[in-house]
Amino acid sequence: MNKLLKWGLKNRKEPGVTIREMLAMLQANLNKNDTRPLVHLGIGDPSVHPCFRTTPLAENAIVHSLRSSHFNGYAPSAGISAARRAVADYLCEDLPYKLSEEDVFLTAGGNHAIEILLTVLARPGANILFPRPGYPLYEARAEFSGLEVRHFDLVPDRGWEVDLDAIEALADDKTIAMVTINPGNPCGNVFTFEHMQRIAETARRKGIILIADEVYGHLVFGDSKFVPMGTLGSVAPILTLGTLSKRWLVPGWRLGWIAATDPQGILSESGVTDSIRDFMGLTADPATIIQGAVPEILKNSPQSFFLKTNNLLREAADVCYTKVSEIPSLKCSHRPEGAMSTMVKLNLSTLDGVVDDMDFALKLAKEESVLVMPGTVVGLKNWLRVSFAVELDALKVGFERIGEFSSRHAKK
Ligand SMILES: *Cc1c(COP(=O)(O)O)cnc(C)c1O
Numbered sequence: 073m074n075k076l077l078k079w080g081l082k083n084r085k086e087p088g089v090t091i092r093e094m095l096a097m098l099q100a101n102l103n104k105n106d107t108r109p110l111v112h113l114g115i116g117d118p119s120v121h122p123c124f125r126t127t128p129l130a131e132n133a134i135v136h137s138l139r140s141s142h143f144n145g146y147a148p149s150a151g152i153s154a155a156r157r158a159v160a161d162y163l164c165e166d167l168p169y170k171l172s173e174e175d176v177f178l179t180a181g182g183n184h185a186i187e188i189l190l191t192v193l194a195r196p197g198a199n200i201l202f203p204r205p206g207y208p209l210y211e212a213r214a215e216f217s218g219l220e221v222r223h224f225d226l227v228p229d230r231g232w233e234v235d236l237d238a239i240e241a242l243a244d245d246k247t248i249a250m251v252t253i254n255p256g257n258p259c260g261n262v263f264t265f266e267h268m269q270r271i272a273e274t275a276r277r278k279g280i281i282l283i284a285d286e287v288y289g290h291l292v293f294g295d296s297k298f299v300p301m302g303t304l305g306s307v308a309p310i311l312t313l314g315t316l317s318k319r320w321l322v323p324g325w326r327l328g329w330i331a332a333t334d335p336q337g338i339l340s341e342s343g344v345t346d347s348i349r350d351f352m353g354l355t356a357d358p359a360t361i362i363q364g365a366v367p368e369i370l371k372n373s374p375q376s377f378f379l380k381t382n383n384l385l386r387e388a389a390d391v392c393y394t395k396v397s398e399i400p401s402l403k404c405s406h407r408p409e410g411a412m413s414t415m416v417k418l419n420l421s422t423l424d425g426v427v428d429d430m431d432f433a434l435k436l437a438k439e440e441s442v443l444v445m446p447g448t449v450v451g452l453k454n455w456l457r458v459s460f461a462v463e464l465d466a467l468k469v470g471f472e473r474i475g476e477f478s479s480r481h482a483k484k
Contacts, residue, residue, distance in 0.1 A: 089448070089449055090208055090209075090212060090449070091115075091208060091445065091449055091450075094114075094433075094445060094446065094449045095114055095115065095443070095445075097434070098114065098433060098434065098437045098443050099437070099443070101434050101437045101438050102437050102438065102441060103438050103439070103441065106441045108441050109441070109466075109469075110441045110442075110443065111441065111442045111443070111462075111466050111467075111469055111470035111473065112443045112459075112462065112466075113442065113443060113444050113458050113459050113460070113462065113467070113470050114443035114444055114445045114457075114459060115459055116257065116318075116412050116413060116459050116461065117323055118321055118412065118461035118462070119321050119322060119323060119324065121461075121462055121463045121466075122463075123384060123463055123464075124321050124381070124384065124461060125321065126320050126321045126322050126377075127320070127373050127374060127377035129368070129369070129372055129373055129374060129377075130316075130320055130322065130365070130369045130373060133365035133368035133369050134325075134361065134362065134365045136365070136368070137361045137362070137364035137365040138361050138364075140364065142364060143360040143361045143363065143364030144360065144361070145360060146357075146360070147178075147357050147358075147360045147363055149349075149352040149353040149355075149357060150176075150177045150178065150349060150352045151176070151177060151178025151329075151357070151358070151363055152178075152360065152363045152364065153173055154366075154367050155178055155363040155364070155366035155367060156173035156174075156176040156177075156178060157172075157173040157176075157367075158366050158367035158370045158371060159176045159178070159314070159329045159331065159366065159370065160172055160173050160175060160176050160331070161370070161371070162370040162371075163176075163300065163302065163312065163314070163331055163333070166299070166300050166302075166303070167300065167302050167303060167305070167333065168303060169305070169306075169335040171331060171332075171333065175331055175332045175333070175334075175345075176329055176330070176331050176332075177329060177330045177331075177348055177349070177352055178327065178328075178329050178357070178358055178363060178366075179327075179328045179329060179330060179358065180326040180327070180328070180356055180357065180358045181315055181317055181323070181326040181327065181328040181358075182285070182287040182313055182314070182315035182317060182328040183209055183328075184326075184328060184355070184356070184358075185313045185314075185315070185328045185329065185330045186209055186210060186213055186285075186313065187213055187355075188330065188348060188351055188352070188355060189249075189283060189311060189313075189330065189348075190210070190213045190214050190217045190219060191217055191351060192344070192347045192348050192351050193217075193219070193248045193249055193281070193344075194214075194217035194218055194219045195248065196218070197220075197246050198219055198220070198246050198247070198248045199219065199220035199221070199222050199244075199246050199247050199248070200214055200219050200220070200221060200222070200247070200248055200249050200250070200251070201222050201223070201224055201239060201242055201243060201247060201249070201250035201251065201280075202214075202221055202222070202223055202224075202250075202251050203223070203224060203225075203226050203234065203251060203252065203253060204223040204224065204225055204226065204451040204452065205226065205258050205259065205415060205447065205450040205451040205452045205455070205457070206223075206251070206253065206258075206450060206451055207253060207257055207258075207285070207450070208449060208450060208451075210251060219248075220246075222242045222247075223242075223451065224238035224239050224242060224250070225238055226256070226259060226261070228259075228405040228406060228415070228417075229405065231261050231406050232256055232259040232261035232406060232415075233261075233263070233267050234252065234263075234267070234271055236270055236271065236274050239271075239274050239275075239278065240274065240278075243278040243280055245279075247278065247280050248280065248281060249280055249281040249282070249283050249311075250275060250280055250281075250282060250283065251283045251285060252271060252282065252283070252284055252285065252301065253285040253287075253288075254268075254284070254285075254286060254288075254298075254301065254410075255286075255288040255289070255291055255292055255298060255409075255410030255411040256288075256410065256411055257287075257288060257411050257412070257413060258413045258414070258415055258445075258450050258457040259406065259408075259413075259414065259415050260389065260406070260408025260409065260410055260411050260412070260413055260414040260415075260460075261406060261408070261409065261410065262292050262294060262296035262297075262298060262409045262410040263296070263299075264296060265299050265303075268299065268301060268303075268304060269304060269307070271301075272301070272304035272307040272308045272310075273307060273308075275307075275308035276307050276308040280308075281308075281309050281310070281311060281339070281344070282301060282308050282309065282310045282311070283310075283311050283313065284300070284301030284302065284310050284311065284312045284313065284333070285313045286300060286301065286312055286313060286314055287313060287314060287315045287317065287318050287328070288318050288319075288410060288411040288412070289314055289319065290319055290378065291318060291319055291381070291382065291385065291410055291411055291412070292382065292409060292410040293382045293383070293385050293386035293389065293409060293410065294386075294407065294408070294409020294410065295409065296409055296410070298410065300312065300333070301333070302331070302333025305333040305334050305335050305336070306335050306336055309332075309334045309336065309338040309339045309344075310332075310333045310334055311330055311331070311332060311333070311334075311339070311344075312330070312331040312332075312333045313328065313329070313330060314328060314329050314331070315327065315328035315329070316328070316366075316369065318411075318412070319378070319381075320369065320373070321381065325362050326358055326359070326362065327358045327362045327363070327366065328358075330348060332344075332345050332348075384464075385412065385460070385461060387464060388460040388461065388462065388464060388467055389407070389408040389409075389414070389460050390407075391460070391464060391467050391468060391471070392404070392408065392414060392458060392460040392467065392471070393407045393408065393414070395467075395468070395471035395474075395475070396416050396458075396471070398475065399471070399474060399475050399478050400419070400422050400478065400482070401418060401419050401420075401422045401423050401478045401481075401482070402416050402417070402418065402419070402456075402474070402478070403416065403417040403419060404416050404417070405417060408460070412459055412460065412461035413457055413458060413459040413460065413461075414457075414458055414460065415447060415450075415452065415455050415456070415457055415458075416455060416456045416457075416458050417454070417455050418432060418447075418454045418455060418456060420454060421483075422478075422482060422483055423478070423481045423482065423483065424481055424482065424483045424484070425481060426481055428446075428448075428453065428454055429446035429447050429448055429453060429454045429455060429456060430446045430448060432444075432446070432456065433445065433446045433456065435477070435481075436473075436474065436477055439477055439480075440473035440474065440476065440477050441473070442470050442473050442474060442477075444456045444457070444458055444474075445457040445458075445459075
């Protein structure tokens, strides 16, 4: 027992409230006598809504993979060759240089890719820079790897751009990497190319790896185009994360990737890619039958499917933005132009008896059967994260109820 105590397992710092824990708290607070249907604006899983169904091509690719009997065995630990090559080709369409299958590692979804990178990059005394607001799994995972976490802000008044001065101030010789999420979760922003150039130049000057979380890649519907960070791979070494989960609306299929988008070869020279390859041999693989379907899915998914998804998201984002502007206690500082959620600021001075974002979300769940995520969970107190990847009718009903809640609690 003494030894266990000495190892400090008990003293492990409690991670903050995770999204899942918060959802459980909100759900426990629902009023069971409310017969109205629950409106869930708290999760980023659109697949529960019939309008967000994946393309039949992807479903058929899985069936074909299964029936072929070629994908019933163990896969090589970095993934089957044809699928790695397909990811490399898919990414190359938007890059000014070539990737080979050796640059790509298949993971069991984006979360697994995060787990692998934060395990491989952890060194005693090292620190890593994450955006705030962000995606809380990064913090929780870094804690387990013993990586010190430092936060830089995303600036709401500048369309949620990275506060580059903060990076200059935070990064030191123990900083191993910084993370960007573009298109942005939770803010729904899309970086301009000029801003991405400044991020990459900062990373180069500071000698740090840029981890580009692009799990929402191509899910854009505003004025800004999606440009992969890997485009700037010759400026700074970049590790790109992707997944089928979001663009193909199939988070349950658990297929993602890490790509070394690093034409200068800094990552392989410094042993990072070798470490990733080694660690892939120790960690779980995505199911082989899913890997078997990847080439068909990445090469042949119809543009019409992608267009339809982006159009649905644009409509939903617009409803969300317009409705928020009609509710006095809420403010959305930036019209969402990508991904599936946005951050809404609470104006608590207009409300009576609502102390903070947690209180708002818990009371809203109880009184109106609407779930939204308190901003505290993603790093911004007294904001809310609203996921708009839901059926339009449900979204409208949800905002009607938030409006009623707001009026009922308005300061007289
Ligand atoms: C959803 C998400 C992931 C995880 O992707 P999965 O493939 O669902 O594991 C990673 N990063 C961000 C920012 C996400 O929103």
